[in-house]
Amino acid sequence: MTEVSREDLALASYVALRLDDWSPEQGCAAWVESRGSTCAKPPLDAAMLCKRHRNVALKRLDAARQKQEQQAEDRELHRAKMLPEWRAERERVEADMERYGGSLTNDRAAYGGQSHPSIRRKQLQALSDTNVQRMAKLSKRWQRLTDLIGDHK
Ligand SMILES: [Zn+2]
Numbered sequence: 599m600t601e602v603s604r605e606d607l608a609l610a611s612y613v614a615l616r617l618d619d620w621s622p623e624q625g626c627a628a629w630v631e632s633r634g635s636t637c638a639k640p641p642l643d644a645a646m647l648c649k650r651h652r653n654v655a656l657k658r659l660d661a662a663r664q665k666q667e668q669q670a671e672d673r674e675l676h677r678a679k680m681l682p683e684w685r686a687e688r689e690r691v692e693a694d695m696e697r698y699g700g701s702l703t704n705d706r707a708a709y710g711g712q713s714h715p716s717i718r719r720k721q722l723q724a725l726s727d728t729n730v731q732r733m734a735k736l737s738k739r740w741q742r743l744t745d746l747i748g749d750h751k
Pocket residue numbers: 626627628637638639647648649650651652
């Protein structure tokens with residue numbers, strides 16, 4: 599392909615069907631639906647589009663940008679609304695992590711002493727498996743909430 603700027607290519611992509619095999623001799627690359635072919639009028643300067651299709655492409659580009667801005671705004675609004683909920687949930691998750699993280703050592707102590715070592719080992723194993731799973735789930739949720747909140751606490 600001849601020297602076509604990235605801006606030009608991006609702009610043409612709003613009105614052309616395909617751009618991979620375009621060459622300057624083909625003229626304006628915009629697809630004309632009613633004709634079933636490309637526009638082929640002489641492009642402006644060294645561009646890929648004629649004046650009319652350049653304007654069409656610029657309008658579509660502008661509309662796409664506005665849509666993106668609107669979506670970013672919507673995301674921001676949603677975030678602002680959800681932030682207190684995410685924070686509150688993270689506090690609950692942290693409290694649970696504290697509780698289950700602490701209970702492991704307490705339970706270990708409670709089981710210490712009386713029972714046969716092999717039974718005790720099994721009990722401790724079962725206990726810690728449950729706790730490990732619970733803690734893994736909690737820490738995953740904690741990480742997800744922290745990502746959402748975005749403070750990388
Ligand atoms: Zn054209």
